[in-house]
Amino acid sequence: MTDTTPQAWAEQPAEKALTLPSRYFYDPQLFAAERDRIFMSAWHFACHVNELAEPGAFVVREIFDQSVIVIRDRQGELHAFHNVCQHRGNRLLNETRGVQKGVIRCAYHSWCYGLDGSLRAAPRSDRIAAFNVDDYHIPPVRLEVFAGGVYFNLDPNATDMQTLFPGAEAAIREAIPDLDAMQLIQEDDVIVPANWKVIMDNSIEGYHFQLSGPHHVDLAALIDFDGYRLTHHDNWWTYGAPPNADAKQAYGVSLDRPPGNGDGFFNIGIWPHNTFYQFPFSQCMGTFMIIPLDAERSILRFGYYTPHDTLPEVTKASMRWMNEELGPEDIELNISVQKGLHSLGYDQGRYMIDAARSNESEHLVLHFHRLVFQALHGDASTPQEAPS
Ligand code: FES
Numbered sequence: 139m140t141d142t143t144p145q146a147w148a149e150q151p152a153e154k155a156l157t158l159p160s161r162y163f164y165d166p167q168l169f170a171a172e173r174d175r176i177f178m179s180a181w182h183f184a185c186h187v188n189e190l191a192e193p194g195a196f197v198v199r200e201i202f203d204q205s206v207i208v209i210r211d212r213q214g215e216l217h218a219f220h221n222v223c224q225h226r227g228n229r230l231l232n233e234t235r236g237v238q239k240g241v242i243r244c245a246y247h248s249w250c251y252g253l254d255g256s257l258r259a260a261p262r263s264d265r266i267a268a269f270n271v272d273d274y275h276i277p278p279v280r281l282e283v284f285a286g287g288v289y290f291n292l293d294p295n296a297t298d299m300q301t302l303f304p305g306a307e308a309a310i311r312e313a314i315p316d317l318d319a320m321q322l323i324q325e326d327d328v329i330v331p332a333n334w335k336v337i338m339d340n341s342i343e344g345y346h347f348q349l350s351g352p353h354h355v356d357l358a359a360l361i362d363f364d365g366y367r368l369t370h371h372d373n374w375w376t377y378g379a380p381p382n383a384d385a386k387q388a389y390g391v392s393l394d395r396p397p398g399n400g401d402g403f404f405n406i407g408i409w410p411h412n413t414f415y416q417f418p419f420s421q422c423m424g425t426f427m428i429i430p431l432d433a434e435r436s437i438l439r440f441g442y443y444t445p446h447d448t449l450p451e452v453t454k455a456s457m458r459w460m461n462e463e464l465g466p467e468d469i470e471l472n473i474s475v476q477k478g479l480h481s482l483g484y485d486q487g488r489y490m491i492d493a494a495r496s497n498e499s500e501h502l503v504l505h506f507h508r509l510v511f512q513a514l515h516g517d518a519s520t521p522q523e524a525p526s
Pocket residue numbers: 223224225226227228244245246247248249
């Protein structure tokens with residue numbers, strides 16, 4: 139591409155499009171723009187609603203330098219508010235999750251807050267002129283429950299999730315009927331030295347399945363790879379396939395029954411960085427959250443949820459396989475791509491768009507990049523000064 143204006147990139151026809159220039163994956167200024175224009179108004183998955191079943195149960199989530207408390211009060215209401223004391227700014231909770239038995243007490247001067255973020259008491263404030271506890275409510279953060287997930291958004295004016303992601307909840311519920319019964323069994327954070335989009339790009343194309351490492355080839359063999367479909371719906375997308383009907387084993391465990399409903403591979407992405415999935419033959423739901431730290435580092439949060447008290451062997455094996463085999467294989471690719479993107483010998487590649495073969499095509503990567511691009515540059519195909 140010789141014309142490198144945003145408008146020229148946005149106007150490329152999909153079949154001939156060149157990828158986002160490599161600076162989009164490491165330039166700190168572009169990353170700062172993504173932070174402000176994408177993540178500061180994004181819906182961030184905090185936890186499954188069942189993680190907050192008990193009164194006082196909370197999770198603390200961080201994005202960049204912001205920390206948010208999501209908590210259930212004693213009346214059963216969920217609240218999200220900033221994790222900061224209104225006196226001199228001390229961070230209130232330092233654990234990631236727990237159950238708050240009484241008030242939330244600041245460790246510095248013991249200001250005490252209710253589970254809705256209201257200030258209940260401030261020691262010695264009765265000696266202070268015109269001190270009113272009602273003036274020091276911790277500012278709330280937008281919270282929504284969507285498809286069994288509790289989400290927060292730092293933008294008070296953010297559009298609600300049902301409007302942003304029409305149809306997504308129905309798609310999750312159809313693929314994961316036990317969604318409401320899911321309980322967290324494991325959560326691990328891994329810091330990956332790669333831009334958040336490098337990780338996302340890797341997860342939303344099947345082109346590399348049969349062409350990269352051995353564990354990807356194993357995954358392709360567990361599904362009806364010809365039936366792998368990647369579909370976008372504006373701000374959300376799905377990719378999945380029916381199970382391989384001839385599979386005799388999965389993740390090293392032999393299958394004691396023929397493949398049935400719910401044994402397929404299912405993934406759903408909720409813009410910009412929330413992914414939920416179910417592996418073939420596995421009865422657990424995985425979460426795959428890509429939480430950007432800076433232009434070239436991201437947290438990959440692997441969560442596992444199941445409706446079962448006792449995990450089937452094949453499900454346990456699928457979690458182990460993700461943590462020890464497939465996950466690391468992809469992470470290595472992501473780290474290697476991140477290094478390559480700095481090369482003076484590379485700027486843009488070619489999206490491998492094959493309209494006839496969804497399973498091997500990179501159309502979803504292009505769609506995702508267009509969403510990023512639009513968030514950064516507005517609708518670049520329409521010049522700002524165009525006469526009306
Ligand atoms: S900073 Fe929290 S009570 Fe003083």
